Amino acid sequence: MKLSKKLKLRMLEQMLLTRYFEEKVDELFAKGLIHGTTHLSIGEEAMAAGPVNALKADDFMAITHRGHGSCIAKGADINIMMAELMGKETGYCKGKGGSIHVANLEEGNLGANGIVGGGIPIATGAALAQKMQNTGKIVLCFFGDGASNEGTFHESLNMASIWQLPIVYVCVNNMYGMSTCIDDVCPTNNISDRASAYQMEGITIDGNDVLEMFEVTNNAVIKARKGQGPTLIEGLTYRWKGHSKSDANLYRTREEIEEWKKKCPIKRFQTYLIEQKIMSEEEIKKMEESSLETIERAVEFAEQSPYPSLDALEEDLYAY
Amino acid sequence: MEEITYGQAVRDAMREELQRDENVFLMGEDIGVYGGAFGITFGMIDEFGPDRVRDTPISEAAIVGAGVGAAMVGMRPIVEIMFSDFLTLASDQIMNQAAKIHYMLGGKAKVPLVVRTPGGSGTGAAAQHSQSLEALFAHIPGLKVVMPSSPYDVKGLLKTAIRDDNPVVFFEHKLLYSKKGEVPDTDYTVPFGEAEIKRSGSDITVFATSIMVHRALEAAEQLANENISVEVIDPKTLVPLDTETIVKSVIKTGRLMIVQEACKRGGFASEVVAEVVESEAFGYLDAPITRVAGKNIPIPYSKKLEAAAVPQVEDIVKAVKEELLQ
Numbered sequence: 289m290k291l292s293k294k295l296k297l298r299m300l301e302q303m304l305l306t307r308y309f310e311e312k313v314d315e316l317f318a319k320g321l322i323h324g325t326t327h328l329s330i331g332e333e334a335m336a337a338g339p340v341n342a343l344k345a346d347d348f349m350a351i352t353h354r355g356h357g358s359c360i361a362k363g364a365d366i367n368i369m370m371a372e373l374m375g376k377e378t379g380y381c382k383g384k385g386g387s388i389h390v391a392n393l394e395e396g397n398l399g400a401n402g403i404v405g406g407g408i409p410i411a412t413g414a415a416l417a418q419k420m421q422n423t424g425k426i427v428l429c430f431f432g433d434g435a436s437n438e439g440t441f442h443e444s445l446n447m448a449s450i451w452q453l454p455i456v457y458v459c460v461n462n463m464y465g466m467s468t469c470i471d472d473v474c475p476t477n478n479i480s481d482r483a484s485a486y487q488m489e490g491i492t493i494d495g496n497d498v499l500e501m502f503e504v505t506n507n508a509v510i511k512a513r514k515g516q517g518p519t520l521i522e523g524l525t526y527r528w529k530g531h532s533k534s535d536a537n538l539y540r541t542r543e544e545i546e547e548w549k550k551k552c553p554i555k556r557f558q559t560y561l562i563e564q565k566i567m568s569e570e571e572i573k574k575m576e577e578s579s580l581e582t583i584e585r586a587v588e589f590a591e592q593s594p595y596p597s598l599d600a601l602e603e604d605l606y607a608y
Numbered sequence: 609m610e611e612i613t614y615g616q617a618v619r620d621a622m623r624e625e626l627q628r629d630e631n632v633f634l635m636g637e638d639i640g641v642y643g644g645a646f647g648i649t650f651g652m653i654d655e656f657g658p659d660r661v662r663d664t665p666i667s668e669a670a671i672v673g674a675g676v677g678a679a680m681v682g683m684r685p686i687v688e689i690m691f692s693d694f695l696t697l698a699s700d701q702i703m704n705q706a707a708k709i710h711y712m713l714g715g716k717a718k719v720p721l722v723v724r725t726p727g728g729s730g731t732g733a734a735a736q737h738s739q740s741l742e743a744l745f746a747h748i749p750g751l752k753v754v755m756p757s758s759p760y761d762v763k764g765l766l767k768t769a770i771r772d773d774n775p776v777v778f779f780e781h782k783l784l785y786s787k788k789g790e791v792p793d794t795d796y797t798v799p800f801g802e803a804e805i806k807r808s809g810s811d812i813t814v815f816a817t818s819i820m821v822h823r824a825l826e827a828a829e830q831l832a833n834e835n836i837s838v839e840v841i842d843p844k845t846l847v848p849l850d851t852e853t854i855v856k857s858v859i860k861t862g863r864l865m866i867v868q869e870a871c872k873r874g875g876f877a878s879e880v881v882a883e884v885v886e887s888e889a890f891g892y893l894d895a896p897i898t899r900v901a902g903k904n905i906p907i908p909y910s911k912k913l914e915a916a917a918v919p920q921v922e923d924i925v926k927a928v929k930e931e932l933l934q
Contacts, residue, residue: 409673
């Protein structure tokens with residue numbers, strides 16, 4: 289499949305925005321301007337930009353606690369995201385959700401989830417609704433390697449298969465569920481092998497290759513849209529940072545981390561774009577600079593935004 | 609008005625809502641041809657088809673979770689959990705997802721989901737099929753919790769639940785399914801948060817839920833022969849709770865007893881006690897408040913033991929008399 293230049297540029301920009309957004313979040317966290325916790329996906333950017341760009345604007349996705357990149361790829365406003373992380377009233381959830389609950393149904397984003405595997409049945413139900421209402425829309429469901437050991441994963445894949453739901457499951461296999469290596473807690477070679485138990489196609493691919501992530505997801509999306517059922521795609525990737533803010537990286541070696549940094553999905557994609565003469569080095573530099581500016585503007589917007597008023601404390605408990 | 613059973617009233621409410629709104633559908637284990645473990649959905653698959661009366665795998669977390677997801681994108685699912693004990697298998701989806709989504713997302717998403725489930729003991733089904741777990745769910749902000757006691761109420765409350773934009777945990781009682789009562793043919797709803805004084809009285813207020821409303825009424829009838837006047841209040845919904853009606857009643861009678869089937873410790877009765885002692889009714893109390901509740905044990909199998917584990921009519925009669933002596 290031949291991808292347009294426009295799409296490739298868009299994917300690179302989203303990956304850069306994600307990288308800079310999260311580096312900034314890391315910095316703001318250290319300064320105490322962002323509190324609580326936050327889960328960074330630095331090193332995994334292709335796993336968001338690739339699959340999400342295979343969706344149409346009105347398709348849905350459910351994401352994980354490490355979901356900043358998917359939000360950005362689905363068209364989230366960076367200012368509003370940053371405001372949410374800073375706990376501001378102007379944030380996506382009016383400051384009530386924080387980093388792990390960024391959602392926007394208007395953009396088809398069913399939300400990140402603080403419970404590992406918690407979003408899988410929700411995405412499956414959203415897909416059931418698409419099928420029942422015959423909308424032609426599909427659902428993309430992200431989860432991590434760790435979540436594939438939750439009951440909800442198995443219950444949901446089974447359900448999606450028997451009902452042939454329009455859903456694509458994308459497993460972001462970054463090798464570790466917090467500190468636990470997936471090899472120690474999963475008996476099959478690949479997580480995608482588990483799809484066969486549900487008579488579902490399962491594919492394992494290089495999660496640091498944004499083009500491959502796009503293409504494989506796109507094929508699965510086309511299949512789902514045709515009513516030919518769900519697919520499980522596993523992307524192999526790696527998170528450079530710790531699980532969350534308290535991680536001392538005791539469970540993996542510096543060498544392993546450095547080895548994966550050499551496989552940076554952004555650098556790899558940039559090299560491809562230059563080699564294929566799709567972008568010049570100068571154009572890339574310009575995009576990097578403008579992306580950095582976007583993040584700076586987002587910080588400014590978030591910093592200038594007010595905190596929620598205490599009057600909002602008990603608001604939005606129930607819908608009326 | 610026609611007399612129909614509580615079970616029929618549940619079915620009628622669902623049938624009418626499925627006819628009224630194409631976004632409403634049912635999902636659960638064995639609800640299709642089998643008609644559900646208690647026969648409540650019997651025949652509905654013939655009328656509405658297998659898409660809208662959807663049999664599921666035995667996967668409670670995914671059943672409720674799929675309900676949450678479908679609700680978020682515009683459907684109005686009614687999911688049936690075969691026994692309320694099995695809610696525990698879906699507790700993440702109810703407590704961490706459905707309950708919190710609206711608030712956690714700053715009001716951006718709605719979860720119009722009804723989780724229907726039969727609770728209570730009395731069928732010899734023992735410890736894992738007989739519990740009364742309403743307090744667990746009443747404790748979680750964001751849920752509404754309903755416990756209807758009559759055919760009229762169950763139909764009207766279920767319609768309100770289906771039309772509500774929030775997740776509702778709807779506790780039916782197994783022993784009430786065959787109970788008959790008058791139900792009008794017309795489309796009506798029963799509002800949440802409005803308790804009903806099922807029997808007016810002056811000596812003591814008895815607050816009772818679900819099947820205990822009937823036992824309290826029977827006890828009140830017996831006590832009336834001894835010139836004891838009992839007021840029986842049925843809250844109908846625990847969340848939201850109509851404290852005003854309770855407080856007014858206690859101010860009138862000066863005495864309060866709460867009757868619940870659930871085991872005593874940490875039960876909803878304790879919440880009612882707290883509401884009353886924190887209110888202006890406290891100064892009107894002539895005696896300590898009494899909780900008549902299930903024993904703090906799992907429900908046993910053997911008939912005599914099972915009956916002794918939860919309040920019966922005679923327990924209520926005895927407790928009222930003791931309370932009046934204080």
